[in-house]
């Protein structure tokens with residue numbers, strides 16, 4: 001019997017996940033029914049949002065059941081199809097499970113065909129030329145309304161989303177300050193063209209440090225971490241500033257004890273707009289975003305940053321590294 005490999009959740013993580021929370025298992029090869037396709041995973045995407053699905057609490061997807069394969073985005077190739085709209089050989093991105101083969105139908109969450117441009121590595125279409133780039137673009141321009149000449153601050157700035165936000169903000173003529181958790185990450189974003197980098201672990205007062213660089217304040221804060229960082233930046237926001245809330249990774253490993261932000265009154269003082277978003281809430285801008293990302297990459301203005309591992313069985317460790325803050329760029333596993 002032909003089998004597939006899957007990564008199962010066998011224990012709910014406490015804090016940062018550990019290898020014992022996951023197990024590699026085999027299962028029979030699934031067979032597509034009428035209207036369905038069998039997909040071979042080519043690139044697995046490690047996303048902070050997966051941490052939310054591992055707790056037994058409602059998120060924007062139901063929790064993963066104990067003993068079930070983990071949910072995650074992946075890029076794969078259709079290898080068998082009983083759906084005329086999705087022929088064999090099509091490359092697709094979709095929400096799937098951590099299974100080296102899986103069956104989906106045409107209504108799978110986030111399903112879209114991928115058309116790699118010649119010369120670009122396929123895995124970047126799961127990164128800065130794919131969902132990561134679209135998230136950066138939507139948050140910065142559609143939600144944050146960043147304009148040329150404005151000042152942008154972005155947290156987790158050497159990560160997948162943050163490193164893209166900084167580069168596309170520079171491409172539009174903004175001044176960009178990145179907040180990062182190590183000297184190596186600070187150097188990485190300076191090399192990408194950020195105007196300034198602040199290592200928050202080595203800086204006792206990040207608000208004072210930002211104010212030294214931009215005494216007139218911040219127009220757009222692209223928030224990836226929430227918590228103390230958001231609290232520190234709120235008083236630096238300019239009149240009619242915008243905070244695009246992309247995520248709050250600083251809270252995910254201990255979601256029972258979120259940090260209480262004490263500076264929210266600044267929303268009133270400076271008439272700040274603070275808005276959370278999910279990339280696919282903005283279908284009307286995604287074509288424009290994809291075109292601009294492709295053009296910036298072709299011109300060398302956007303350099304996709306990726307942290308790539310080889311082998312299906314590396315998915316859990318890659319996820320653990322992501323949730324430990326150890327990674328730089330988009331964390332991906334090539335199958």
Ligand SMILES: NC(=O)c1ccc[n+]([C@@H]2O[C@H](COP(=O)([O-])OP(=O)(O)OC[C@H]3O[C@@H](n4cnc5c(N)ncnc54)[C@H](OP(=O)(O)O)[C@@H]3O)[C@@H](O)[C@H]2O)c1
Nearest residue numbers: 156159160161180181224247248249250277278279323325
């Ligand atoms: N709204 C959406 O549609 C959407 C889509 C994708 C991602 N997101 C969000 O975007 C944010 C960034 O995600 P990403 O996939 O691009 O990840 P990432 O930035 O590549 O990696 C995570 C980084 O977050 C930082 N971090 C800060 N506090 C942390 C903590 N307590 N534990 C672990 N890491 C911590 C670390 O960088 P430092 O060492 O520099 O702090 C770490 O390297 C997340 O909040 C995620 O939920 C939102």
